[in-house]
Amino acid sequence: MEEVRLMKGNEAIAHAAIRCGCDGYFGYPITPQSEIMETLMELEPWNSTGMVVLQAESETSSINMVYGAAGCGKRAMTSSSSPGVSLMQEGISYIAGAELPCVIVNVMRGGPGLGTIQPSQADYFQAVKGGGHGDYHMIVLAPNSVQEMADHLCLAFDLAFKYLTPAMILADGVIGQMMEKVVLPPFRPRLTEKEISEKYPWATLGKPQTRNPNIINSLRLESDEMEELNLLLQKRYAQIEQNEVLYETFLCEDAEYLIVAFGTSSRVSKKAVELARAEGIKVGLLRPITLFPFPKIPISQLANQVKGMLTVEMNAGQMIEDVRLAVNGRVSVEFFGRMGGIVPSPDDVLDALKTKIVN
Amino acid sequence: MAKIKGAVVIDEEHCKGCNLCVVACPSNVLALNKEANSKGYNYSYMDNPDECVGCAACAYVCPDACITVYKVRV
Amino acid sequence: MTLNEIINPANLVYSKTKVMNDTPMHYCPGCSHGVVHKLIAEVIEEMNVQEKTIGIAPVGCAVFAYKYLDIDWQQAAHGRAPALATAVIRLLPDRLVFTYQGDGDLAAIGTAETIHAANRGENIAIIFINNGIYGMTGGQMAPTTLEGMKTSTSPNGRKIELNGNPLNMTDLLARLPGTCYVTRQSVHNVANVRKTKKAIRLAFENALAHKGTSVVEVVSTCNSGWKMTPADANTWMVDNMFPEYPLGDIKNL
Missing domain, CATH: 3.40.50.970 (Thiamin diphosphate (ThDP)-binding fold, Pyr/PP domains)
Structure with a gap:
């Protein structure tokens, strides 16, 4: 057990x-x-x-x-x-x-x-x-x-x-x-x-006679080699964006409005969604679990469904930029947040939802 | 009494002509060549090979590890 | 006896160690780095530890050290080599781990990492090349630049009231309980090349024996930065660097 x-x-x-x-x-x-x-x-x-x-x-x-x-x-x-x-x-x-x-x-x-x-x-x-x-x-x-x-x-x-x-x-x-x-x-x-040397042949564990030296390094003095490394990294980031996006939705099926929030803000926002639903406001919550890769596609899809979105963040509005990129102007995306170490209350979020999005 | 004869082989392409081996040689064997290698360095050579005793002083101080030393008792 | 008769494998007395590869070194003609690289490689070969050695390369002229010695290497951010070495030796305690750092790396930007690694007594060897100038970036003042010494950022000579005093890191490191062997050497002539090699060997043996941190400072020339011939740079070093940075063992427990 x-x-x-x-x-x-x-x-x-x-x-x-x-x-x-x-x-x-x-x-x-x-x-x-x-x-x-x-x-x-x-x-x-x-x-x-x-x-x-x-x-x-x-x-x-x-x-x-x-x-x-x-x-x-x-x-x-x-x-x-x-x-x-x-x-x-x-x-x-x-x-x-x-x-x-x-x-x-x-x-x-x-x-x-x-x-x-x-x-x-x-x-x-x-x-x-x-x-x-x-x-x-x-x-x-x-x-x-x-x-x-x-x-x-x-x-x-x-x-x-x-x-x-x-x-x-x-x-x-x-x-x-x-x-x-x-x-x-x-x-x-x-x-x-032994497992490390088999799984990660690049690891610097000491060079046996059977292989060339392993060198852990980020230096590429030649521009074409530097670009080559960058292209490799970008390819990996594209694969990560393709394969590893994680997010969670709450009451999004019939949602007319959407809150996007992560971490602590998502917990507050979930309560705010419940309060809003109790008042008859059809709002859902999308919580990005991976911030990179960002859940662009589900947010983009929800932009075809909802009338407006609110990001709730404990900052001056940062993730909102990625939400707006995903939405690409199709619906209004507004921000509500507190700074300085203040955690907003569910009522604060509900008020923001009503004044910034629902009206 | 046995006499010691030495000789050095200089990797001419790796030599940068820094002259430190010439200064280090106690027997004044080495000098910088008037000819330059492909990189433009006047590489070191045995100007006075008969005097070499194979002490390897030149090789010890060579920053580019381009001197090989041989020694024989005759 | 002809030259060809002498130049025979049976008569070989000195050749490049196999731990060094044939990649031409990028250093300026006459640079001390090459000699110290060679000595490290020779010690690794003589101790038969090529398979268990991990070197940590710095930022500075020796940033490419990893190109020349056929061992596993990690290339550190500027000054951070002792932090990398700490983790490597903690996780691979039976390996030989050494850092190779210049005076900018060890005595300026990496002062904290160096002092704390040595104070913890990490079982590593620190090879410290002190030529009193920043070679790679074009001859700027180092923490170890001598009073009155001209560099591109002290064009009228280092002034104590403006730039502070030359920093003697090796003396500082010798005061730390974590260090077991602290020595200052040079490679400007055969006798000192031999002494430096012995020092590197002792430092490596100490590291493998888990005796604590060993520090081998090599007072070196930067003839390009100093704007001298390599031979003149050696003479200048003897006359000017050695009084400030005297050679010899400072600590040997």
Whole structure:
């Protein structure tokens, strides 16, 4: 029988990391996600699975440790919150350029700058549009429950290794800090070095006589080689967009209006949909689970059905740009959001729906 | 008393004519050639081969690892 | 005896190590990097550890180090090599892991990564090329640039009141409990080439024996950046660099 446990989203990430065969966690404390490393240090996985857990001197160092571990074909991860993830952008760009798989957890807080420790979704652009320099994307997963924090960690590793790209779990302070029931994923053993060298022949494990040196690298001094790498990356991103879109709909079948929201905003919006339905307003909810790849097609299809859309975000309006691109002007797409760490209430969303869309 | 005879072979194409081997040679064996290799470098050569004792000083200091050294007792 | 009789495999006393491949190195004529690359390759061959060595290349002139030594390499972002090396040695503790870093990489942008890796006592070897200038970007001032030394960003000579003092990273690293062996060497003549090779060998042996972090600084020339011939650069280094960065073991536990 499945064991149901009660824990914080951050704790679920830590438990899931050990269970899904993660080889190394490298991080630096920052609110509101410090429980991830604290839980790992408490659980001491180096005594059970052999997973390495190391507190680095900075987020810059953490992400570069992840680079080093990923270069050896290991399942490596880090976690941070917004200011720390800003500091990681250099490393993430290098990881993308070197075609390395890894997982980065961002439990977002309000910004810009040192901002606030309260929850926010203001790093959407940074996460889905690249963040660091150069033409790259990460796979971005947006959990909205403690259960998904656990499930998405394993999924993120699988996708990262499938496409040799960094994958991000874009949560926020609410999801990280709230306690819910969770069924933890089953244990998967860590890969042996033999398995790694067979599955990931590019890994730098030391060069046997039987092969040429492996070189983990994002440098291409010749322009044609640089373009070649970029074309390869773009091809992979197209495959990701083709194959890996995840989303969830709620009461969309007969919907005349649509709310699009992810993460914590989607939980608030779901309640707002129920309140609206009780008043006879036919509104549905589409929750993107992957933010990259973005669920363009289902949103585009719903644009043929509904009279208007509202995006609900804990930022100044970021995802709305992708919704508008998908809708391409066919219906009105409006925005409602709060900033600075304020989580809107279902009533706020309902009011916005009535004033901005339904009328 | 046995005499030591040495000789070096210089990879002329890899040599960049930096002159460090010429300076390092205790027996004044080496010099830079008036001819240049395909990259335009005046590569090193044995100007005075009879004096070479195969000490390998030139090879130790060569930044481009282009000197091979032989030595024999006669 | 003719030359052809001497040049015979039976009489071979020195040839390029097999760990170095035949790719022509991109370094300027006379650059110290080539000698240090060669010594690392020779030590790897002599210790028979080619199959278990992972090198971490820096950003700077040595960014292409991975082209010349036939071992597995990771190329790091500028200054981050010790962070990569930390993860590699933690996850592959029986491997030989070394970083190869210049003075910009190790003493400027990667100061934090270097000090913290050494302070944790990561079981790695750090090879530090200190030529007091930024070679790759065209001769700008480095943290290790000497007082009064002219570079493209200190065209009238480094002034302490404007640019601060030359940073002696190796002395700093020797003070950390995590380091087991810290030495400063050079490759400007045969005797010092031999000493540097011994130092690299000891650093690699320490890493494999999990004794902590070893640091081998090689005070080097950048004759292009210094605008001298390679031989003059060696003389200038002896006269000017060595007083600020004296050769010898600073720590050997």
